Amino acid sequence: MSKSTLAVIAAVSAATGAAVTAAMYSLRSSDKKTTEIITTSTKTLIKPPVGAAAPVSASQVFSSTRTAVPAAAAALNAPVNPAGLFEYGFPGPVSDIASRQALISSFDRRLRNPQWVVEHITPASLAARDGDRKNSAFREDDMVPDKFRAKLKDYFRSGYDRGHQVPAADCKWSQQAMDDTFYLTNMCPQVGEGFNRDYWAHFEDFCRRLTNTYPSVRIVTGPLYLPRRDPQDNKFYVRYEVIGNPPNVAVPTHFYKVIFAEDAKSAAGGPVAIGAFVLPNAPIPNEKPITDFEVPVEAVERASGLEFATKLPVQRRKRLCADTTCSLVIKEYADRQKAFAKGGGSRLN
Amino acid sequence: MSKSTLAVIAAVSAATGAAVTAAMYSLRSSDKKTTEIITTSTKTLIKPPVGAAAPVSASQVFSSTRTAVPAAAAALNAPVNPAGLFEYGFPGPVSDIASRQALISSFDRRLRNPQWVVEHITPASLAARDGDRKNSAFREDDMVPDKFRAKLKDYFRSGYDRGHQVPAADCKWSQQAMDDTFYLTNMCPQVGEGFNRDYWAHFEDFCRRLTNTYPSVRIVTGPLYLPRRDPQDNKFYVRYEVIGNPPNVAVPTHFYKVIFAEDAKSAAGGPVAIGAFVLPNAPIPNEKPITDFEVPVEAVERASGLEFATKLPVQRRKRLCADTTCSLVIKEYADRQKAFAKGGGSRLN
Structure with a gap:
């Protein structure tokens, strides 16, 4: 799939006449490469370079976890907890x-x-x-x-x-x-x-x-x-x-x-x-x-x-x-x- | 000046043939408007909406001030202190x-x-x-x-x-x-x-x-x-x-x-x-x-x-x-x- 996506998006564009033939930044990465890069990224998060601001972590922003529904949501009896996603990591952006x-x-x-x-x-x-x-x-x-x-x-x-x-x-x-x-x-x-x-x-x-x-x-x-x-x-x-x-x-x-x-x-x-x-x-x-x-x-x-x-x-x-x-x-x-x-x-x- | 800048940039572009005729997001604001907006922004910083992440302030990132040259820079006898600019406010970006x-x-x-x-x-x-x-x-x-x-x-x-x-x-x-x-x-x-x-x-x-x-x-x-x-x-x-x-x-x-x-x-x-x-x-x-x-x-x-x-x-x-x-x-x-x-x-x- 990954190799064909670009071509497919291009084909859709051509079919519809829309100018959206996209070059993704990279669709060629293997799972292996993904792993390496995520490791690199985690390393950076763990050991921020001297003088760099620590990236904002989810836990700084949201104290809620999957097991502990946020107080406000619980009070309102909300059936969902969007902040639970941050258990998997905070998306950023990081400057x-x-x-x-x-x-x-x-x-x-x-x-x-x-x-x-x-x-x-x-x-x-x-x-x-x-x-x-x-x-x-x-x-x-x-x-x-x-x-x-x-x-x-x-x-x-x-x-x-x-x-x-x-x-x-x-x-x-x-x-x-x-x-x-x-x-x-x-x-x-x-x-x-x-x-x-x-x-x-x-x-x-x-x-x-x-x-x-x-x-x-x-x-x-x-x-x-x-x-x-x-x-x-x-x-x-x-x-x-x-x-x-x-x-x-x-x-x-x-x-x-x-x-x-x-x-x-x-x-x-x-x-x-x-x-x-x-x-x-x-x-x-x-x-x-x-x-x-x-x-x-x-x-x-x-x-x-x-x-x-x-x-x-x-x-x-x-x-x-x-x-x-x-x-x-x-x-x-x-x-x-x-x-x-x-x-x-x-x-x- | 503010009204003519756009035209001038356009003229430069035309003169040089470069495709850079720019539409600035707004060149029309008066000083008065600027003041109001900065006030609004400050208000937001002081009273962040419920659940919003507080914008990263300069003081969180840099402890140095104009009067106190950072330890590292002082040790190296640096003649300048770039972080002093943050006394005027941290540029962001804020999400x-x-x-x-x-x-x-x-x-x-x-x-x-x-x-x-x-x-x-x-x-x-x-x-x-x-x-x-x-x-x-x-x-x-x-x-x-x-x-x-x-x-x-x-x-x-x-x-x-x-x-x-x-x-x-x-x-x-x-x-x-x-x-x-x-x-x-x-x-x-x-x-x-x-x-x-x-x-x-x-x-x-x-x-x-x-x-x-x-x-x-x-x-x-x-x-x-x-x-x-x-x-x-x-x-x-x-x-x-x-x-x-x-x-x-x-x-x-x-x-x-x-x-x-x-x-x-x-x-x-x-x-x-x-x-x-x-x-x-x-x-x-x-x-x-x-x-x-x-x-x-x-x-x-x-x-x-x-x-x-x-x-x-x-x-x-x-x-x-x-x-x-x-x-x-x-x-x-x-x-x-x-x-x-x-x-x-x-x-x-």
């Missing part, structure tokens, strides 16, 4: 959170990309130079269970860069910090020319230059998968590529950054300058002002399902691009490559 | 879990659909008839913060049914249980004719008939968004519609059910019959065998990012469709409507 020197990341097991990656830069952290990108290598993150992990082979010949969410160039202050940025849990597939190697790099440079004005800058970066209107039928559709074979890692349509720029008074309850930006994962001409991509924080929240700054009262917020000048400094790629070579290594995959 | 009499649901704030909905049926629960579907009404779930909530207006004139994940017909044992199934957190946009009102309904009937063989049946149901190969460029893409204006609720490409059929020995460590099925959200001819849609549980796990039965040892598992006959009984829609009318109300929106 694999990695807390490293350079960054903290939260991983989306369905799309195989981070949901967000958090970093902190200061004038001092950027001035220190003890890490060199040429000593770092891209690597899979075995904090994530194998069946949900982004793999190096998924990116190989995909046409996309392994795009750092927390930039390597922000983490030259130690080799460990630099290495931390090379986990695939800090990567998304990004368009290389015109984006990752160009406009997005200039945008990252803009973030670093904010430390000339603010003594502490916190940045949340992550992918988005946004709908667009189809001119044919005027309806909205989300469409994104999935790289790997079988398909494994989603290619985001956009990326966001939410920037918190702090001054000396911010930690003591003073104002914080906030800027939110959403850029398409596509070539962007260098002459485009970065302010064209500025959005309200809430727009990123609605698009990502996340919330930023829920504990920061509105009266403490000010708009970054009203507080300082938001503009990029364009360094051509060849020049930057030279600069990187000095700092060590190439931006290319 | 809004509703624990009701009839079901437990987990909500995806990004796609505005449930991730999974869990139910339990028995011969006794299906025999009881104290609930009537004509007394129930579809309703938005205010357990979910407004900005992430699926709305009735999103479904209105969308062309899709409000498709129950836990079927109303499984919950006739009380009016409250029946009502529980009508929250939009138990719905996904489903193709009506040929699917929700036909093949999918027959499949739900199959699940109920399992109680003729098994004294206890547990079912997890939810949406999937699966890639398919584009014949033009041979690459894999996920494409799904998003209904509402502005676009709000994703239209799944497929739906899964993972079924756990228990006998008298299951609760005492005996075997459990498991069946996993993935059906396209599209018309399916009634003559298609349901076994054509059977998949390994792991296929649903890879596609959904969830895990089922991690605590159920492999030696306790048996394959449902080897243990019993998996086949549908086709009742035509008109006949079923009559039956429903007796039981109360229509399946239609």
Whole structure:
């Protein structure tokens, strides 16, 4: 059955004319493989990696068991106990959170990309130079269970860069910090020319230059998968590529950054300058002002399902691009490559 | 700026030829609205609904604060503290879990659909008839913060049914249980004719008939968004519609059910019959065998990012469709409507 399912779904689609010919992520696993993976997963649950949040277990959420019907249900004489299913395990979703020197990341097991990656830069952290990108290598993150992990082979010949969410160039202050940025849990597939190697790099440079004005800058970066209107039928559709074979890692349509720029008074309850930006994962001409991509924080929240700054009262917020000048400094790629070579290594995959 | 961002992104797309003309979920909110929504969200965090899992707060995950650099980082003399961002709030994602009499649901704030909905049926629960579907009404779930909530207006004139994940017909044992199934957190946009009102309904009937063989049946149901190969460029893409204006609720490409059929020995460590099925959200001819849609549980796990039965040892598992006959009984829609009318109300929106 498992081998034929794909073909059958395809046949149904063809028969009905519906565009639902599905490529399952994997229909080819033998029972043996399933066992191995479940074992791996259990191991992860038993021994969470250092710094990772423990997955929410059913028993934390529901105290009821099959033998002990929940008090509320019993009182109402309910003939069923849906929570009993969790005796077999809680479905999740689990966000694999990695807390490293350079960054903290939260991983989306369905799309195989981070949901967000958090970093902190200061004038001092950027001035220190003890890490060199040429000593770092891209690597899979075995904090994530194998069946949900982004793999190096998924990116190989995909046409996309392994795009750092927390930039390597922000983490030259130690080799460990630099290495931390090379986990695939800090990567998304990004368009290389015109984006990752160009406009997005200039945008990252803009973030670093904010430390000339603010003594502490916190940045949340992550992918988005946004709908667009189809001119044919005027309806909205989300469409994104999935790289790997079988398909494994989603290619985001956009990326966001939410920037918190702090001054000396911010930690003591003073104002914080906030800027939110959403850029398409596509070539962007260098002459485009970065302010064209500025959005309200809430727009990123609605698009990502996340919330930023829920504990920061509105009266403490000010708009970054009203507080300082938001503009990029364009360094051509060849020049930057030279600069990187000095700092060590190439931006290319 | 907020009004022009969309146009600007569109212009960039046009200029570069990239298909990234984005419709943000909302770029129109005023600051005032943001405030209200954050207040709502905070309220939810302070007073979680009965049975809901408390969202993971940053302090549970990270004990570090801005003033107290984490021990590990301090020991390594790290010049930065990424976790300091969580002083402004933890980004999430939060799965809004509703624990009701009839079901437990987990909500995806990004796609505005449930991730999974869990139910339990028995011969006794299906025999009881104290609930009537004509007394129930579809309703938005205010357990979910407004900005992430699926709305009735999103479904209105969308062309899709409000498709129950836990079927109303499984919950006739009380009016409250029946009502529980009508929250939009138990719905996904489903193709009506040929699917929700036909093949999918027959499949739900199959699940109920399992109680003729098994004294206890547990079912997890939810949406999937699966890639398919584009014949033009041979690459894999996920494409799904998003209904509402502005676009709000994703239209799944497929739906899964993972079924756990228990006998008298299951609760005492005996075997459990498991069946996993993935059906396209599209018309399916009634003559298609349901076994054509059977998949390994792991296929649903890879596609959904969830895990089922991690605590159920492999030696306790048996394959449902080897243990019993998996086949549908086709009742035509008109006949079923009559039956429903007796039981109360229509399946239609």
